[in-house]
Amino acid sequence: MRRHGDREIWRYGVSQSPCLSSMSMGKNMDYDVAIIGSGIGGSALAAILARHGQRVVVFEARSHPRFAIGESLILETSEMMRALAHFYDVPELAYFSTENFLPFAGTTHGIKRHFGFLHHQSGQLHDRRRTLQAVIPKEPHGHELHLYRQDTDYFMMSTAVAYGATVVQNSPVNDIEPLADQVVIRTASGRPVTANYVVDAGGFRSVLAQKFGVRDFDLQTHSRGMFTHMINVPCYHQTGDSQEAYGLPFRMSEGTLHHLFDGGWLWVIPFNNHAEATNPLCSVGLLLDPRQYPPRDDLTPEEEFFAFIAQFPSIAAQFANAHAVRDWTRAGRLQYTSNQVVGDRWALLGHAAGFIDPLFSKGLYASLTAVFILAHRLLQAKQTGDYSAAAFADLQTVTQNDVRAADRLVANSYRSFKDYRLWQVYAVMWLLGAYTELVKLNMMRAQAGADRQAYYDQLITLKLVGGGYPAFEAVAQQVDGIMAAVDTADETAVTTAVAEINQIFRSLDWIADPFIALLDGKTYLPKNKIRLSLLKPGAGFMGNGAYKAHFFGDLTMRDLLVYGAKEKVQFARPYLAWQHKKLYQERAKR
């Protein structure tokens, strides 16, 4: 316990058992739950809780629509959106999970058909062999989106209001006081508000994280960033070699493009990359390791951006006529975590708890996973009255595991950018982790049916990548160990490390053939990921005892095919349009 002014603040480690101080004593609160921040995370949580009858208030410092970053989706994020919509019966939460929702989600969002990577060397035109186009499978749900966050967040916030949440905009919270029997939230104006529980979804400047001094910066990754929205950013193939010359399934503008180089990378996320698009903007961000490229306070962010990319002729050509349409944001080191994520009557959500780097776009996946866990626990707490740190301990474990996993992956990726041969093999580590995580998420939903507790029990075992598969963890440990130890400036050491990592991947009987093809020099993943080789009873995925047991459990091949076909129908445009119309008619009658 410690004192704050004349009040007592109780803090418990999450290992402690529920205590009376954090049990609801039946006192009359203004709200069940108060949420700080109406970004996609805070608003999604508010919508779920309000949908289930909880009294929810959300405080937002600014007012919608407002600029936000975090625009590139990954399959795991989209699947988590479907899971949230399904298990909490809030269909709107799936509206950004596939291109097939565009008629309802709006045409200001871009489409993402691949994750594209071009590795550059200073002073040289891009070498086409240094390419990876990680094509995103279209089946069964359709391709993914680039989120125009001012619109997605406004929509999510409005959805929360539609389900009954109170949202107070232009109201920065400046103090939160978790007490024994309630939480008191204070804004600059207005009377203090009380609630049973507070969720801080306010991002890096989280009021609670600052108040309790829980920030931890002891992380491997070091990057700083500058980003904005631009116009006149052409498709890479208009200024560089053609799609045909690269021999790629998709144009680079049809996905999220990452320009990689020693010491950093640059994202290109177009919103104007499909026939239905109505948004001319393209999101652009540059990430640099500050140990290699210290901050340039002598330059504006825009001057620094153009001065930096001038050394890479193929990147500079793509931005020759580009203009920012809003002020650049420049941020210092981006990495942080929190040594405490939950306390009695409070929790930090997603970005408020930790962040590593936008590389691989894991941020929203981690945030929405946290929404799932918190919503489940808060619905239970409403019944039991137990708002203790112990009751919410899973959130701390999962959040901290996610941040550490992202840190390891991103730090070693930055190391790999120093020598293309390292990136070529380490990219397979990233892909394997993402792919297995996605398979697990899909199968968890398939197996759980309507049983949210069963899904939750599996979800809390995941660690951002690898789908909780022990054999994956073992591989990751080996490969990351090699990556962390290799002297990237020593050619011979790199050659040895690359050979060792190659050997590790090639010895796995559960790795997909297209990943091995990347090790052999192929520059893209095939459009069709469903390979007959996966179904071979002897050596395929369904034949390996441990792999099958972990990911597919009792599901038979027939079950999987039926489930896949059902998902395809349920996420196809005609079915979604029918569902949408039905929902509209039901609501119009009320």
Ligand SMILES: Cc1cc2nc3c(=O)[nH]c(=O)nc-3n(C[C@H](O)[C@H](O)[C@H](O)COP(=O)(O)OP(=O)(O)OC[C@H]3O[C@@H](n4cnc5c(N)ncnc54)[C@H](O)[C@@H]3O)c2cc1C
């Ligand atoms: C440079 C960068 C790029 C990123 N790119 C990606 C990406 O491509 N893909 C991806 O998945 N993730 C990405 N992320 C991560 C992603 O941005 C976050 O995961 C996501 O935005 C989290 O959403 P949120 O709702 O939790 O927080 P936010 O979207 O940050 O919303 C927080 C809200 O809280 C409000 N707020 C803050 N303080 C207060 C206060 N005291 N009182 C009231 N309101 C307050 C803010 O005004 C804001 O509206 C990126 C992050 C960064 C930093």
